[in-house]
Amino acid sequence: MSAPLDHVLAGLPGIRQAAEDFYKDLHAHPELGNDEHRTASRAAELLRGWGYEVTENIGTTGVVGVLANGDGPVVLLRADMDALPVRETTGLPYASTVTVTGDDEQEHPVMHACGHDVHVTCLLGFAQLMASGRDAWQGTVIALFQPSEENGDGADAMVDDGLADRVPRPDVALAQHVLPYPAGYVGVRRGSFLSAADSLRITLYGRGAHGSMPQAAVDPVVMAAMCVVRLQTIVSRELAATTPAVVTVGSIKAGASPNVIPDTAVIELNLRTYDDATRQQVLDAVRRCVNAEAAASNAPKDPLIERLNAFPPTVNDADVADRLDRAFRTHFGDDAHTIDLQTASEDFSRIPETLGAPFAYWGIGGIDPGTYRAADERGTVAQDIPVNHSPAFAPVIQPTLDTGITALTVAALAWLGTDAAG
Template structure:
């Protein structure tokens, strides 16, 4: 550990309890994408109080906070550190004393539970902790530190919303952009990976058309339920039969809706699916295969109308730049020792890479663990990690507070200081 890192991190003991309380507060009060008004205000107030120049309301609820220090006015390099703020429409089942009981009204008028089921509350708390440490020890570094709090990552539109609202004119251009995500690894773990890390994601809604009729007279109808069923089965062959075994991809059908009565053949069926890939060629191949299969099955079923295939959401792949990833990996190895690892490919997806893309800046994105280390070790011993440990988006997902928060604060601080020299 360098003297610079030791000096900045020396303030962690003094703010640890406040960061833990902040995390519990954020977890108890989750907000859905583009509604993160309370969360954004918490971040804004915390960083204004320690000397940051704060701009609120970028892309709706996005926040940037800038702190410059050096011989001149912020001379040296500029580091941007990003955290996402939004929660998910999930009913919490963790049983924690600070569990969310929040509900909101959905666009269709129904009650919708809300939970931080993906760990974005961890990200916000850790970035605020890092930003506070940087402010407490300004004399130990030189340059410009930018903390960015992004809305609506889960919907895939938060980064673009900030960019469309003039982010690149409102924040200094970074020399590097940093981000992290809590994942179902043991708490204390940090993992970096150069090149492809998170997958691209495409959500599709497919509507197939039949001809309705009486359930007792199927010969007079064209059944879209059977059509949809055949499509679902055939889609499973894309990864297993059209891609090489060494090419990672996922095609998941998550929803089928059709009909309203037991004796009525409906007019249409709607299929929703999610596609995960890691490079442009595979992405195009899978999407083209889906279109081919859907159209062919509709033709085979005598569909009276062409199917409708809509892409409802897309996330770019997260492909870490080699040079900054290597620098962060070396800094983590020096600081975390055996807890620093090379992380596996992840099938989750992110829109964060749009932000460095807008600035023309390199970036690196890493993972930290959030599972109780003893529970993880026992599950690993039993070979039941996938069965016994909750993953992101589960109603029982809740990272242990420590050492998760300490690790996240330290990781972001150590990474930033790899650029912010003295």
């Protein structure tokens, strides 16, 4: 362990209980994207108390804390704050019972089912350690708390609201995510890490008729069924076997009666790719396949293809990832790994790309190690270990929080520590 890192991390035992208490409270009070007012306010209050210069309400509820500590690199670290419309089934004593009224005037449950409560807690823990250990490092820390990652619009909202004019230009940007790996695990990789994601809604137009007279109709249900089958050939027949991609049709909606052929059918799908060329190839193929099926069915109108949301690919800078890998392996030893390619998606990269900073993103584990080990030995990890967005997803508090706070500190001090190289 380096002397600066040793010095800063010496404060971890003293903040551990407060971090755990904060995490439980945050988990019990989740907020959906662009509505993270309580979370943002608590983060801003704590940052101010530790001496950070704080700016609130960037891109709705975004918060930035800046701690300048002499000459040196500027390091930006980001956590996302939003929760999901999921009903929690963990049974935890601090489980969420929060519901909100949606635009449809219906009550919807809310849960931190993706671990963003871990991210916020760890970044705040890191921010406190860095503030109390200023004599061990030089430079500037930017702690950024982002809204609405799940909707894919939070990073853009902060950028569009003038983020670049509100913070120093970072030399590097860093972020992490808790994942269904054993708690204590830390993993980074160079190059492609998280996929791009595009969600599409496709409306297929037919001609309605009585179910007993199909000859009078152009059946959009059959059209939709043929589209679903054809779309599955994009990955299996148009991409090389070594090119990872996913095409998932998650929703089909058509009609309201068994004896009525409807006028329209709607399918919604999600695409995952890892580079811009493959992404465009798959998007073009979707459009071609859908239009061709509509033409084959003699549809009276071309399909309407709408993009619901889009996430960029997360591609780690090789030099940044290599420096993190060295730092993680030095500190975490056998718990540091080269993490697998992930099919999840993120909008984090839009922030460093806009600010002109190289970046890297890594994963930490959140599953009880014994539980994970037992499932691994049975060969049932996929079946028995809840994943992000599951109503049963519940990272164990420790060593997850200690690992996350430590990983952020190790990463930042790879640039800011007084003995940092490179």
